[in-house]
Amino acid sequence: MTVADVVVVGAGQAGIGVAAALREQGFAGRVTVVGREEHAPYERPPLSKSYLGATPVDERHLGLRAGGWYADRGIVLRLGEEVREIDRTAAVVVLGSGDRLPYDHLVLATGTRARTLPIEGGDLDGVVVLRGLDDARLLRRHLDRARTVLAVGAGFIGLEVAAAAHQRGVRPVVLDVASRVMERAVTSTTSRFFADAHRAQGTDLRLRTGVGALRGRHGLVTSAVTTDGAEIQADLVVVAVGVVPDTALARAAGLRTDDGVVVDAHLRTSDPAISAVGDCARFPEPVSGRSARLESVQAATDHARCVAARLAGRPEPYAAVPWFWTHQGPLKLQIAGLGGDLDREVVRGDPAQGRFSVFGFRDGRLATVESVGRPADHVAARRLLAAGAGPTPDQAADPAVDLKALAAVAP
């Protein structure tokens, strides 16, 4: 059957990416994107960075596309509407308003939801999460009056918020039960560098420490009691303890899920008329050969292109190299590939100078490269990982080896 009617659930980076890529691929059928949020589709990365900083980016510039873009391309946006149910037998989705939208192909781009803290005081005013624009607006309002912000979780979001708060003159405290910052995402070398840098800026970073309860006055948070019994004064608490993929719709429709909507190498769910993309999709990651769910702009846009190409009649298995960046005040980190279970790490450059890359190897092959202040390493790494080539650990360590040249001859 030819696909004439594509419905996308979720108007975030991945969902809008699908609509854009479909038109770029020359898809002439109907494209409808349903999004729960009222806002015109926007970018999330600045929400924890420049949007919170001393000279905030204007909200109007967060838009993924300008206003008229959607109509000009015949893309129907249904904002402020939620898909409540997928009726796979009839091939329709049911909206909160009761409307039923038929589809030939359905794309789930439902993203994730922020985890909350099920602790005493977790519902006090001044306790916030950061996932969407509404959250960011609320957080910014609180930052305007806060003296100390406590970030619970030393992952990307917690550290980005701490850095932005610092730029505004709000004192940051960061807690994490893990023994090092960004533990799940980066090597210990990079972790240590960032922990030291945040501390040098004046962030009170406490590791191996959790929050037991939050206390408040007149309904507003005033302090946190840690798991080791200390009390930390804070008039704003940002809960940044990770996200859960939004799989409710998929599960209710009987699709396979497992910490994400499970898809194959073509990003098809267990129903071939339904695909899943972006943060909500668990897919066979081609570079590491593992099943992965990635929370990155790169995965969202590359997934979108892969699905759009298939729907436009040019199917190719997903092959993109994962990459990611984070800005934490003046500190920038670029990551290519996926870490975890590395058997060798090689540092190129000098962490003491704030310019280094960590090359991680798994089974003797290059698996990941983390770069701080060395963007050329990052770009070369992406090419090398795409080619499945790569320096040996000795080459990676040798500053005389030109990675760009190596990447240029990679097959």
Place this chain on the structure above:
Amino acid sequence: MPTITFRQPDGAELRVDAPVGTSVMKSAVGADVPGILAECGGQAMCATCHVYVTDDRALPPVSDEEDEMLDCASAPRTGHSRLSCQLVVDEDMDGLTVLVAGEGP
């Protein structure tokens, strides 16, 4: 509203309305200008928004991070190279022509 012309390496041109305050990159993406991938959304992290500006009107200076990323762009860097995401549109840019450098890394 200022207009900016994007010229492709093959000479094809697209004239685009560029709202003041947005970046030159955003105005290109909004008009689907080929070759401006903008993979990082304007964070000076990908160099896939590389353009050449030969017009000699005053533009803001190249920042350190822009400088570093330009060195990594896939198309050759020249004295006219800029990351279009780092160029904020102002009224003085009306009529500017930029040459799209080609796809990124």
